[in-house]
Amino acid sequence: MTISRLFRTMVLAAAAAAFSLPAAAQGVTNDEILLGQTTALTGPLAELGLEATAGAKAYFDYVNMQGGVHGRKIKLITLDDGYNPQKAVMNVKQLVEKDQVLSLFGVLGAPANVAIMPLIQQVGIPNFGPLTGTNLVRQPFNRLVFHVGPSYADELAKIVEHLTVRGITQIGVVYQDNAFGKEGLIALEQIMAAHNMKLAGTASIDNTGSDASKAVDALMKVAPQAIVMVTAGKASFDFIKTYNQRAVGMQYFALSVMASQSAIKALGKDGVGVVVSQVSPFPFSATSRIVQEYQQVMKKLDIKNWSFASMGGFITAKVMVDGLRHAGRNLSRERLIESLESMGKMDYDGFTINYSKNNHLGHRYIELTVISKDGRFLR
CATH class of the missing domain: 3.40.50.2300 (Response regulator)
Structure with missing residues (x-):
């Protein structure tokens, strides 16, 4: 089966279980920006989900400590799907209908990201920084999906x-x-x-x-x-x-x-x-500015569990914050999409993001590491 046929099969299956979602608020108040995440906090990918979320939340917390974005604090609402795509669909329904978030953020796994596609399309909500390298949500191009890392x-x-x-x-x-x-x-x-x-x-x-x-x-x-x-x-x-x-x-x-x-x-x-x-920079050695910033924030927040996964979450959160800042005070889902597409080339010390109206792909950095005898990743 080709990738495109596999994509269509899965999307049709997910659509059959989709909900009729009413128009919802845009996830923005006078003092808060609401982002929503469904990820694996339990189940076979719990470690990855927990570490990536910790890195993202650390950066959001750091930004909030500096006054937030245009006077608004970022609130990341995280729900556990246990790496179950059906539960991911239910979580997105809740995030849209009940929590009324501005954007989805850091959704983990190919199955979940494929399953929620009909819902995000129906609602018109951005899905930013999906934590998966699958091409099933990269091809064909979708205006609502913004990637941060490679495939x-x-x-x-x-x-x-x-x-x-x-x-x-x-x-x-x-x-x-x-x-x-x-x-x-x-x-x-x-x-x-x-x-x-x-x-x-x-x-x-x-x-x-x-x-x-x-x-x-x-x-x-x-x-x-x-x-x-x-x-x-x-x-x-x-x-x-x-x-x-x-x-x-x-x-x-x-x-x-x-x-x-x-x-x-x-x-x-x-x-x-x-x-x-x-697909993230080496987090244990401050050889670049982005890693130095990561380490400084993690130390400031007294977070000792550094990892590639949390580094990736940190970078994804940083790109999102830059998009929110560029969007200005008059924030909406459509304005966020337009902001991300018009920011131009963003160079995070070698990790280049350059979104446009026809391209929402992320950086292409990849490095091979090996697990050492003393339980570390080595370059």
Whole structure:
């Protein structure tokens, strides 16, 4: 199935469960700007959701301490969907009807972002900084969706480029049995074809990781030199641990959804040597102004849990704040969209955002890191 057909299938399924949402207020009062978020605070991607939200909230809190945006404080209303797209739809309904937010912010996961598409289209509410690299909400262009980071296809291209430079051609893939995983598989096959290569083998895995043993069996039969993982959360952990029980020395390459400190803890000794692509700057070394600002804010707010995920949330919040500032005091959903599209090139110390009326894509920064023996991400 092509990506476009997969997109249409999922959107139609989500639309069938959609609600008739009345016109709502614009999420702006004399002293507050309301933003809404549905994310995973529990479930298989809880660590990623918690860390990204912590980074975003830290920046919003810091801005509020400075007086807010044009005299208004930013309030981020966060609801837990447990990485369940149906619950995400219910949460967005609540955020629009009850909380009447100005914009959605940092919605986590491909399944959730695809499922809410009919709702945001019906209401006309922006979906800013979705925490997913899926092309299912990038193509075709949607005026309501603004991305901050690169796509999963971009990350996979970086990984394949690295592997081919190393002379590794026997590449296997384990992919999650959902929209995120299936799209990644299709993208990876296309990237490999561009290098005149084919995948050595493929295996799907359930979100819960319950069939990890079956996925391991499928890939061990083809004896890959490296395994690319289009998986997240428990599925990733269970696959790696199960494979390592059967054989040692496999090289794993994971996407940025594995970029949490909690993922390192969950993997333990099995995480050593796992390569993880990163779409946020290295948060532990103040080698750039954006990282220096992140560290200063986290210290000021006494937040000790620094991570790539919270760094990403921090940057996403910073771009949103710049959009709100540029929009001026007379703020509405339409005005926010126009503001973001007209800000021109924004350079966050190497992380360039340049929205326009025909382009809402984010920066293209990607860096490969490896998990060390002492439980850290190393460049």
